[in-house]
Each structure stands twice: as C-alpha cells, then as structure tokens.
Amino acid sequence: MTDLSNAGPKSLTIIGAGLAGALLATLLARRGWQVEVFERRGDPRLQGYAGGRSINLALAERGLHALRAADAHGAVLEQAVMMRGRMVHPLGGEPQLQRYGRDDSEVIWSVSRGELNITLINAAEAAGATLHFDRGLDSVDFDARTITCSGSGEIHTHPFTTLLGCDGAGSTLRAQMAARRDLGERTEWLGHGYKELEIPPAADGGFRIEPNALHIWPRGRYMCIALPNDERTFTVTLFMALHAESGNDDPDFDSVTTAADARALFERDFPDTLPLIPELEHDFVANPVGSLATLRLDRWHLGGDAVLLGDAAHAMVPFHGQGMNCAFEDCVALAGCMEEHDSLEAAFAAFEADRKPNATAIQDMALENYIEMRDLVDDPDFLLQQALERKLQARHPGRFVPHYSMVTFMRIPYALALERSNIQREILVGATRGLESLDGVDWAAVDTEIERQLAPLMDGA
Ligand code: FAD
Structure with missing residues (x-):
C-alpha cells in the first residue's frame, strides 16, 4: 500500500494526455507529485491535432471551475465563443433564441478540442509533468509493476507506482484492470450516431449565422446542431439512427450514404442549412459516422494500483454537453481525495464513492436530453x-x-x-x-x- 503521509517524492503514471489526462497531470504535478504521462497519439503541438471526435465542445461552470484550479481558464476563454442559449430552427419557421440563463453571467462556451488540449498539455509541462507522446499503453503487469507501451515502431517498458486511467471510452487500462478483476462493465449503445459537417466563414470573413448561440434543427427523432468556432466557422453535427428503426420512416445512416442521399435529406429536412454548408456532399461522404454509447462500471479502481476517470470510467452520450465537464470535475475530486487520504487505496475508494453516483446521474440526464433537444424544444x-x-x-x-x-x-x-x-x-x-x-x-x-x-x-x- 502506498503511504501518502510520507514526505518523500511521490510518483504516478497517467495513461492518456487527452482532456482529463492533461488537466489531471497539471493538478497533481502542482501538488508535488512526480507525474509521467503516456499518450498514444503524437504531440499535437508538433503534428497538429489528430482529433477523431467532436471538433468543438461546450464548456460550462463545472469544467471552468476545474480549469481555474489549474490557472488555465484565462487562456481557454480567450479562444472560446460565448453561447447564450439555443437558437431553435423549426422546419419552415423563423429561428428563435431560448436563453440558457438569466443573463450573460449564465452562458456556456464553445471551445476547440484541439486548442483546449494543447493549452492543457502546455500547463501540464509547465507544472513539471513529463509527457511521452507516441506511447500507447498495450499491457500492464500488475505483479512486476511495469507497463508496456508502443509507438513509432518501438516497444517500451516502464515501471509504475500507480496508474491513473484517462485513456478515454476505449480505455486499454480498463481492459487490463478487467483481466485482473471483473469491473462489472456494461456498454449501452444508443443506436444513433453522428456525422460532422462545416459552415465556413461568410465572404466578408464573419460568421454566417448568429455566433453566440448553440443552433439546433430539431426534427423529432433526429436533429442537427451547430457550435461556433473562433475562426468564424461552425461545426454542424447531424445526429440520427444508425439503422432503420421499426415503427417510423425516419432517415438513418445505413440508408443515407451517398452525396445525393445527403442532399435529398437536407433539402427535405434542413433546407435553410443548404446555403450555409457549401461542401455538404463532399463532407458527408468523406467524414466518418461516430457511434454513441453509455459505459457503466461497478468498480473504477483496483486497490491503490489503478483508478479510472473521465470517459474511461463513465463515457456518456453528448446531449447535455457534460462529458468533458464531468471528466474535469473528476480530476479536481481525485486530486482532492489524494490529498485528504493516507493511502492511494483509500483515496481511490473515496473518489469512486463520491463520483460514481454523480456520473450515473449525468449519464441518465444526457440520455434524457437527447429527447429534449431533438423533439421537445419546439x-x-x-x-x-x-x-x-x-x-x-x-x-x-x-x-x-x-x-x-x-x-x-x-x-x-x-x-x-x-x-x-x-x-x-x-x-x-x-x-x-x-x-x-x-x-x-x-x-x-x-x-x-x-x-x-x-x-x-x-x-x-
Ligand atoms: P478523451 O478526450 O477521449 O482522451 C483520451 C486520451 O487517451 C486521448 O488523447 C487518446 O489518444 C488517449 N489514449 C487512448 N488510448 C490510449 C492508450 N492505450 N495509451 C495511451 N493513450 C491513450 N463533452 C462536453 O463537456 N461538452 C460537449 O459539448 C461535448 N460534446 C461532445 C460531442 C461529441 C460528438 C462527443 C463524442 C463527445 C462530446 N463530449 C462533450 C464528451 C467529451 O468529448 C468527453 O467526455 C471527453 O473528451 C472525455 O475526456 P477524456 O480525457 O476522459 O477522454
């Protein structure tokens, strides 16, 4: 058992330098931990950001609070676009803004995943963490206390004291922990997926539609949304069923596949977006369909050897815009537990007891919010x-x-x-x-x- 009451240097290893991993590295390095981080992708500052998932995200108070704890909020907000409410675009009607809060003190922020990740990676290094890119975790030997990582055609073995799993929804660390002890893992697929498209800037370089809003085109069991980016573009996301559903004639990604299918869908259901998305056909065919699921675990930690947080512990559907916010809240909570408890095992157990019921609650609210967004807002x-x-x-x-x-x-x-x-x-x-x-x-x-x-x-x- 690692005794945290010792004054000597304490070391730990974080898997994943995504949103949660980079923030957690910052918080813990600032508290005196020797932090090593292993990230599967290349360094986004050198190679550009290889995202693969939503290009931008809604940042809210929980996430902002965590960024304040790392003194990263200023840099993040500089690049963010304020969203005051939902701009609802009914079929054939005028768009209507539904404010989220009472005034501009109650807003959310659209942030670029890539820029945010780079800001947090810089913060982690400035705090003293050591980051290793192109080193994806392959396996863990919990008895020998070593991990094996690969990348750039090489295999590396590293010793570890304890492992903090921030390696996202498809976590390798979670699979390695599960091989040692059943974590009670269940994945509930939503059956709906998403595809991203882009609204470029207007001819004068400005935004083509109201920038300070999250736009929604609700269409019953499917919808489009659009979030602004600071370079005056919008990322549009189409959410709909992956396969035909019994009992309705709604479109689905199995049947809308070609450029012509995409144009026909948008002409019928989202006609006001057509002049805004000039590359619709190209983007529709080129961009992948992402799938969405809720991941539930009974256990998040293996004694004091390893703990999971963020999407690795509780991936959720994105309809409340809280996955990252919740992951950031996890980071603050875990850092607090590691300060308050005398052993890692006690700290991880306290973290799980505190956060698991809350993660379950936001997972359920995120599922409910899909219905609100796609169907109820009008x-x-x-x-x-x-x-x-x-x-x-x-x-x-x-x-x-x-x-x-x-x-x-x-x-x-x-x-x-x-x-x-x-x-x-x-x-x-x-x-x-x-x-x-x-x-x-x-x-x-x-x-x-x-x-x-x-x-x-x-x-x-
Ligand atoms: P990730 O961001 O997935 O980071 C995991 C990191 O681990 C990555 O860098 C990955 O490369 C690395 N990694 C993976 N495997 C390994 C390995 N074996 N070894 C080493 N490194 C590894 N949340 C919000 O709060 N607001 C939103 O508006 C929002 N919108 C979303 C829209 C969509 C379409 C989707 C899919 C999600 C959205 N989310 C949103 C959720 C948010 O993206 C996640 O909750 C958040 O990214 C979780 O952060 P994380 O660090 O746990 O995981």
Whole structure:
C-alpha cells in the first residue's frame, strides 16, 4: 500500500494526455507529485491535432471551475465563443433564441478540442509533468509493476507506482484492470450516431449565422446542431439512427450514404442549412459516422494500483454537453481525495464513492436530453413548462432552480440536480396540464408544493 503521509517524492503514471489526462497531470504535478504521462497519439503541438471526435465542445461552470484550479481558464476563454442559449430552427419557421440563463453571467462556451488540449498539455509541462507522446499503453503487469507501451515502431517498458486511467471510452487500462478483476462493465449503445459537417466563414470573413448561440434543427427523432468556432466557422453535427428503426420512416445512416442521399435529406429536412454548408456532399461522404454509447462500471479502481476517470470510467452520450465537464470535475475530486487520504487505496475508494453516483446521474440526464433537444424544444407544452420554470425561478429564488441551470451553471452534485429536476418536472407538468398559457396556473398550490418538496439550494462551491 502506498503511504501518502510520507514526505518523500511521490510518483504516478497517467495513461492518456487527452482532456482529463492533461488537466489531471497539471493538478497533481502542482501538488508535488512526480507525474509521467503516456499518450498514444503524437504531440499535437508538433503534428497538429489528430482529433477523431467532436471538433468543438461546450464548456460550462463545472469544467471552468476545474480549469481555474489549474490557472488555465484565462487562456481557454480567450479562444472560446460565448453561447447564450439555443437558437431553435423549426422546419419552415423563423429561428428563435431560448436563453440558457438569466443573463450573460449564465452562458456556456464553445471551445476547440484541439486548442483546449494543447493549452492543457502546455500547463501540464509547465507544472513539471513529463509527457511521452507516441506511447500507447498495450499491457500492464500488475505483479512486476511495469507497463508496456508502443509507438513509432518501438516497444517500451516502464515501471509504475500507480496508474491513473484517462485513456478515454476505449480505455486499454480498463481492459487490463478487467483481466485482473471483473469491473462489472456494461456498454449501452444508443443506436444513433453522428456525422460532422462545416459552415465556413461568410465572404466578408464573419460568421454566417448568429455566433453566440448553440443552433439546433430539431426534427423529432433526429436533429442537427451547430457550435461556433473562433475562426468564424461552425461545426454542424447531424445526429440520427444508425439503422432503420421499426415503427417510423425516419432517415438513418445505413440508408443515407451517398452525396445525393445527403442532399435529398437536407433539402427535405434542413433546407435553410443548404446555403450555409457549401461542401455538404463532399463532407458527408468523406467524414466518418461516430457511434454513441453509455459505459457503466461497478468498480473504477483496483486497490491503490489503478483508478479510472473521465470517459474511461463513465463515457456518456453528448446531449447535455457534460462529458468533458464531468471528466474535469473528476480530476479536481481525485486530486482532492489524494490529498485528504493516507493511502492511494483509500483515496481511490473515496473518489469512486463520491463520483460514481454523480456520473450515473449525468449519464441518465444526457440520455434524457437527447429527447429534449431533438423533439421537445419546439413543442408547445414544453415551451409552456419552460415559461413557468422561469417564473418560478424568479418567485422562489435559490429554491426552484431550472434543471439546465443546476447542471450547467452550478456545481451541486449531479445526483442532487437529477433528484430535484424530477420533483420540479412533476410540478411543471402538473401545473400546466390542459393549459395554453400561464393565466390559469394555480399559483398558491404551486407555491405550497415547492415549499413542501424543495429545500433552499446551496451551491456546493
Ligand atoms: P478523451 O478526450 O477521449 O482522451 C483520451 C486520451 O487517451 C486521448 O488523447 C487518446 O489518444 C488517449 N489514449 C487512448 N488510448 C490510449 C492508450 N492505450 N495509451 C495511451 N493513450 C491513450 N463533452 C462536453 O463537456 N461538452 C460537449 O459539448 C461535448 N460534446 C461532445 C460531442 C461529441 C460528438 C462527443 C463524442 C463527445 C462530446 N463530449 C462533450 C464528451 C467529451 O468529448 C468527453 O467526455 C471527453 O473528451 C472525455 O475526456 P477524456 O480525457 O476522459 O477522454
């Protein structure tokens, strides 16, 4: 057992220098750990960023808080684009902005995955961590306490004290841990996938559509979204079923494959995007279809030998924009546990006990949010519930806090946000049932329910 109460140098090995790995390396190196990081890809500062997954991401308060802990928030926000709300594009109708928060203090930020990763890699090195690129983990010998990595045609063996797994949804470390002890792993495939397309800058070099919004084209069981990039482009993501689904005639990636199929789909369902995406046919055929899944594990650590975090422990579907935010929150929590506990085993156990229920909650909320984004954002009942939600927020400040705000603008545990959201949804649905406007709301009954069921909320900051 590694005794953390010793004053001597303490060393650890992180697998993966992606978003979580690079941030965790920074936080731990700053706390005096000797940190070595092994990353499968080449150094993105030398070779360009080889992403493979979403080009940009929505950064919210949980992620920002973690970046503040690493003093990286300033550099990240300099390159970010503010998103005030959802710009909903109904078929044949005018776009409507639905604000996320009360004002510009409650917004989210669109950040480039590549730029963010490079900022964090620089921060990790500045903090004293040693990063090895082109060294993908292949296997772990837990008895000999060595890892074997490969890259650039070479195989390397390195000793380790403890392993922190930040190697993403397809984690090799997780597979090596599972060979030693069943982690209770389940992968729930969504059955829907995504493809990325691009809106280039306008002829004058500016944005072609409103930059300070996350655009959504909801179409029932499928949708497009677009997030702005600081070079005045938008990354458009089409989400739809991978295969034909029984009971509906919706498009799917099996049947929409050629350039002509793509044009026909967009002409029918997303006609206002056609003038915005000049390379639609080319991008559709050239870009891969990504698949989406929720990964659930019963165990995240092997004693004090290894622990998983971020997507390696709890990959989720991207519809709440929280996977990275949650991974960053994990990093702060793990660094805190390693400071508070006398042994790595105790620290990893405390980390798992704290974070696993919260990861499960945000995984479930992310699945629910797919339905909200693709189907409900232009539904009259849902819009009435949202109008009531805003009124109740003003009527019961700090007690009735909208679901989106609890997840996005606060740092209360995700599990608490889910519990309160479920209560609030029942109140909203009950109070607006059968109504077309808020005129008929029984305010006294709603107030009583809120005071009975919802205690004042303190942000766990
Ligand atoms: P990753 O970012 O996947 O990093 C893993 C790293 O490990 C990579 O650098 C990889 O090269 C490396 N690696 C892999 N295997 C090995 C190995 N064997 N040895 C060494 N290194 C290895 N989250 C948000 O918060 N907001 C969003 O808006 C958002 N949008 C998304 C949109 C899409 C389409 C998708 C798919 C995801 C989105 N996410 C979003 C989720 C987010 O991308 C992930 O939660 C986040 O990247 C997790 O970070 P991570 O460091 O755990 O894993």
